[in-house]
């Protein structure tokens with residue numbers, strides 16, 4: 591009788607811990623986490639340039655200035671930022687050629703960071 595009670599209790603505790611594990615898993619899966627994209631402290635050198643380097647320099651650099659667009663200098667990027675084509679192209683907005691050409695759209699987080707940098711004045715920071 592005692593043994594039966596102990597094993598029932600351990601099964602109960604085991605099921606409880608399973609239920610707790612499932613609950614926390616569900617919370618992770620179901621809760622949107624927009625705060626994972628941190629657009630604070632976005633700078634040209636530490637944030638924007640690395641994204642452009644990985645996705646754009648192959649076609650838009652000082653040496654390969656496709657369509658006359660140079661993205662490996664601050665001046666070149668600022669020119670496209672100020673005339674609206676940078677954000678237009680990476681967000682695939684109507685009226686702009688979607689970029690990066692022939693590749694997947696940048697992640698929402700990287701787009702948010704570039705937009706933030708442009709909104710902050712496209713500074714050389």
Ligand code: HEC
Nearest residue numbers: 645646649656657670675676679685686687689690691692
């Ligand atoms: C495979 C080559 C290639 C890559 C990679 C590429 N581009 Fe382009 N880009 C082009 C070409 C070609 C054009 C001219 C397209 C046209 O005028 O129809 C262009 C045009 C543009 C324009 C002008 C768009 C407009 O509507 O006026 C911008 C801004 C631009 N690219 C930014 C970028 C950015 C930012 C990246 C990286 C996220 C990138 N490009 C990656 C080839 C590329």
